Amino acid sequence: MEEVKRFSLSEVTLHSSKKDCWLVIHDKVYDVTKFLEDHPGGEDVLIHASANGDATDSFEDVGHSSTATAMMMSFQIGVLDSYDAGSDAGASAGVAASAFAAPKTNPTAAPNYSLSDYLLPLLILVVATAAWYYLTVVNKA
Numbered sequence: 001m002e003e004v005k006r007f008s009l010s011e012v013t014l015h016s017s018k019k020d021c022w023l024v025i026h027d028k029v030y031d032v033t034k035f036l037e038d039h040p041g042g043e044d045v046l047i048h049a050s051a052n053g054d055a056t057d058s059f060e061d062v063g064h065s066s067t068a069t070a071m072m073m074s075f076q077i078g079v080l081d082s083y084d085a086g087s088d089a090g091a092s093a094g095v096a097a098s099a100f101a102a103p104k105t106n107p108t109a110a111p112n113y114s115l116s117d118y119l120l121p122l123l124i125l126v127v128a129t130a131a132w133y134y135l136t137v138v139n140k141a
């Protein structure tokens, strides 16, 4: 089974520079150094949140999309030493599996879709409609 690395919060806050930036969100530790320049919210907020210790509240306050939460998984390097796998979703699958699972979402909360979540389906619909119109209406004229 994959070994999960555990870090203390004070250890994480030591990595709060542009060249080495770690974050704690929901007791999981993320190395976002390579993501700093690409973060749509800017690199400064991430470095600031990193130095402040736990970034969970700031992350939640922004209301990140499902795309953002899916992205997070690729940056995870471990968990906090206080992390309790038993309280996390999917605990029966083992500590390592649940520790690296997608963050818990509140099932009662309204889904948080961004515009980009709608663009691709919309584009497919427009192309399909145009193709249908061309094949049936224009072709028969």
Ligand code: HEM
Pocket (backbone or CB within 6 Å): 023, 030, 032, 039, 040, 041, 042, 045, 046, 049, 055, 058, 059, 062, 063, 064, 065, 066, 067, 068, 069, 071, 072, 075, 114
């Ligand atoms: C691994 C951690 C993070 C990832 C993968 C991530 C990813 C993203 C993504 C993909 C967006 C674009 C909007 C969306 O899809 O929601 C975004 C926007 C943003 N994020 Fe993050 N983010 C992370 C952590 C944080 C943290 C800790 C903060 C706050 C301290 C933050 C603040 C913001 C802000 C202010 C925006 C801009 C929102 C807007 O302009 O509408 N992010 N982030």
